[in-house]
Amino acid sequence: MSAPASTPTPEFLASLSRRLGAEHVLTEPEDMAPHLVETRGLYRGLAGAVVRPKDAQEAAFVMATCHAEGVTVVPHGGNTGLVGGGVPFGGIVLSLSRLNAIREVDASNATITAEAGCTLKSIQDAAEEADKLFPLSLGSEGTCQIGGNIATNAGGTGVLRYGNTRDLVLGLEVVLPDGRIWNGLRGLRKDNTGYDLKHLFIGSEGTLGIVTAAVLKLYPAPKSQVTAFIGCDGPRTALTIFERLRAAAGDQLTAYEFIPRFGLDMVMKHGHDVTRPLQGEHAAYALIELTSPQPDADLQTLAETVLGQAIEDELVEDAALATSGAQVAGMWKLRELMSEVQGKEGGSIKHDVSVPVSRVADFLTEASAACEAAMDGVRVCGFGHFGDGNIHFNLSQPVGMDKAEFLAQWEHFNRIVHDIVAKMNGSIAAEHGVGLIKRDELLLYKDPVAVDMMKAVKQAIDPRNILNPGKVVAITDDPPPALPGSKN
Structure with missing residues (x-):
C-alpha cells in the first residue's frame, strides 16, 4: 500500500466546502481541538480539517474526493474511545454528528x-x-x-x-x-x-x-426488575455466587458486575452523592440485576432464595436488595463511577481483557499477585463484567510515586498481564478495541495467520490505505507518526 497524503490542499478543502457548506468544513484550531485528543489525553493528533456531512451521500462525496486525492480520513462519533483509535495523523476527521436521525x-x-x-x-x-x-x-x-x-x-x-x-x-x-x-x-x-x-x-x-x-x-421492555448488592470474601466466591444465580435465573440474570474493595473505597472517597449500600467492609462486591418482560415475575423471591441460601452457606457475607428506583440508581452509580474516580488516585495503567468465565477468578488472583510482586505498593483495581469474562484490570500508582515514572512501566505491566491472559486462552482487547495503543501488542498475541487475513481484508477494501491508517493492524513496517504530547 502506498503512503497516503496527510495535508489537504486549499483546493481540496474548497471542493468540500462547496458541497457541504463552509460552516461544515472546520479548519480553525479551536474548532478542531476536541476532535484531536482521545478521552484520556494519552494521544494528541493533527488534522487539516474536520468535516461534517449531513447524510450518507455527502459522506460518500467526501470519501470519493479523499480517495482520488489520497487524503486520509479518520471517522469520528462521540470520541469516547479509550485506545487512541480516533486520533488522526493528518488528513481530515469525518464527524458523523449530523447524521442523527x-x-x-x-x-x-x-x-x-x-x-x-x-x-x-x-x-x-x-x-x-x-x-x-x-x-x-x-x-x-x-x-x-x-x-x-x-x-x-x-x-x-x-x-x-x-x-x-x-x-x-x-x-x-x-x-x-x-x-x-x-x-x-x-x-x-x-x-x-x-x-x-x-x-x-x-x-x-x-x-x-x-x-x-x-x-x-x-x-x-422489562416489566419486573430486582437489583441487589452483595459483599463476599473475594473473586472465587463471587464466581460461585454467579454460577448459582445463573443456574436459578437463566437469562433473567441480565447483569453481574464485580467490584473489588479498593474500587468501592475509591468511589466512596471521590464520588459525589454516593451511599455505601452495605454495613461494614468486604473484600469484594457484586452488583446483580434480574429482569423479566413479565410484570408478575417474582424476581424478588428468586433473588432472596438464592442469596439467602448463599448466606447460609457462608458465601454471601451481606446483601441488600434495592426497594426503590432511587436505590437502583444509587447502586448502579457506584459501578459507573469506577473508571472516573480512579484518575483521582494518580496514574492508572489500564487493561481491558477477557478470559473464559470459568477463569475470571483465577485471572484476578494470579494477575493481582504478579503485579503486586512486580512493584511495591501498586494498587490493583480489577472490576467489570464477571458474567461474560470481561475484566477491566487497572493498576493505580503507589501512593507518593511520581505519575510519569509509574506510567513509564505500562509496557512492563502489559507483558505481565497479557501473558497471563494468553495463557488462559483469553483476549487482550475485550470491549474497548485495539486502536493505536494495542496495535503492536496485538502482533505478540494474535495468531499470525489471523493477522495476515486481517491485512488481506484491509488491502482488498482500502487499497490506498486512507481509512484510519495505522490503527488496529499495521499494513507497512513503518511506525505511526509521532504525536505531540503522546504517552503510552
Missing part, C-alpha cells in the same frame, strides 16, 4: 433503524417510547454514538443477557473508502445470500468503511 421504529419486527450520529441514549429512549428495549448500555451512553459503538463492537453491562453490539446489529449502511455506498439496511434474522458483510465493519474501528446507519434489534 431515527429513521424507523418497527415494533412488529422488533427493530430500530438509526443513523450513525445518534447517541446511544437517544436510541434507548426511542425504543422505550415504543415499549421496547435496546439493551446496549455504557457509562458514556449520553455522549457515545451508535456508529462508534458499532465500529468498536462495544460491550457494556448487558452482554451477559443480550450479547455485544455485534449481536444487536441486523443490517448496515456503509460508505466505502472509494465513496461507494453499500446498502445493507435489512431487518432480517435470516439471509444466506453469501458472505455476511456487516461483520467486516462491526469492530473494524473505522479502518474498512464508515457506518452511516444501522438496523438494530429491539427486545421486550
Whole structure:
C-alpha cells in the first residue's frame, strides 16, 4: 500500500466546502481541538480539517474526493474511545454528528433503524417510547454514538443477557473508502445470500468503511426488575455466587458486575452523592440485576432464595436488595463511577481483557499477585463484567510515586498481564478495541495467520490505505507518526 497524503490542499478543502457548506468544513484550531485528543489525553493528533456531512451521500462525496486525492480520513462519533483509535495523523476527521436521525421504529419486527450520529441514549429512549428495549448500555451512553459503538463492537453491562453490539446489529449502511455506498439496511434474522458483510465493519474501528446507519434489534421492555448488592470474601466466591444465580435465573440474570474493595473505597472517597449500600467492609462486591418482560415475575423471591441460601452457606457475607428506583440508581452509580474516580488516585495503567468465565477468578488472583510482586505498593483495581469474562484490570500508582515514572512501566505491566491472559486462552482487547495503543501488542498475541487475513481484508477494501491508517493492524513496517504530547 502506498503512503497516503496527510495535508489537504486549499483546493481540496474548497471542493468540500462547496458541497457541504463552509460552516461544515472546520479548519480553525479551536474548532478542531476536541476532535484531536482521545478521552484520556494519552494521544494528541493533527488534522487539516474536520468535516461534517449531513447524510450518507455527502459522506460518500467526501470519501470519493479523499480517495482520488489520497487524503486520509479518520471517522469520528462521540470520541469516547479509550485506545487512541480516533486520533488522526493528518488528513481530515469525518464527524458523523449530523447524521442523527431515527429513521424507523418497527415494533412488529422488533427493530430500530438509526443513523450513525445518534447517541446511544437517544436510541434507548426511542425504543422505550415504543415499549421496547435496546439493551446496549455504557457509562458514556449520553455522549457515545451508535456508529462508534458499532465500529468498536462495544460491550457494556448487558452482554451477559443480550450479547455485544455485534449481536444487536441486523443490517448496515456503509460508505466505502472509494465513496461507494453499500446498502445493507435489512431487518432480517435470516439471509444466506453469501458472505455476511456487516461483520467486516462491526469492530473494524473505522479502518474498512464508515457506518452511516444501522438496523438494530429491539427486545421486550422489562416489566419486573430486582437489583441487589452483595459483599463476599473475594473473586472465587463471587464466581460461585454467579454460577448459582445463573443456574436459578437463566437469562433473567441480565447483569453481574464485580467490584473489588479498593474500587468501592475509591468511589466512596471521590464520588459525589454516593451511599455505601452495605454495613461494614468486604473484600469484594457484586452488583446483580434480574429482569423479566413479565410484570408478575417474582424476581424478588428468586433473588432472596438464592442469596439467602448463599448466606447460609457462608458465601454471601451481606446483601441488600434495592426497594426503590432511587436505590437502583444509587447502586448502579457506584459501578459507573469506577473508571472516573480512579484518575483521582494518580496514574492508572489500564487493561481491558477477557478470559473464559470459568477463569475470571483465577485471572484476578494470579494477575493481582504478579503485579503486586512486580512493584511495591501498586494498587490493583480489577472490576467489570464477571458474567461474560470481561475484566477491566487497572493498576493505580503507589501512593507518593511520581505519575510519569509509574506510567513509564505500562509496557512492563502489559507483558505481565497479557501473558497471563494468553495463557488462559483469553483476549487482550475485550470491549474497548485495539486502536493505536494495542496495535503492536496485538502482533505478540494474535495468531499470525489471523493477522495476515486481517491485512488481506484491509488491502482488498482500502487499497490506498486512507481509512484510519495505522490503527488496529499495521499494513507497512513503518511506525505511526509521532504525536505531540503522546504517552503510552
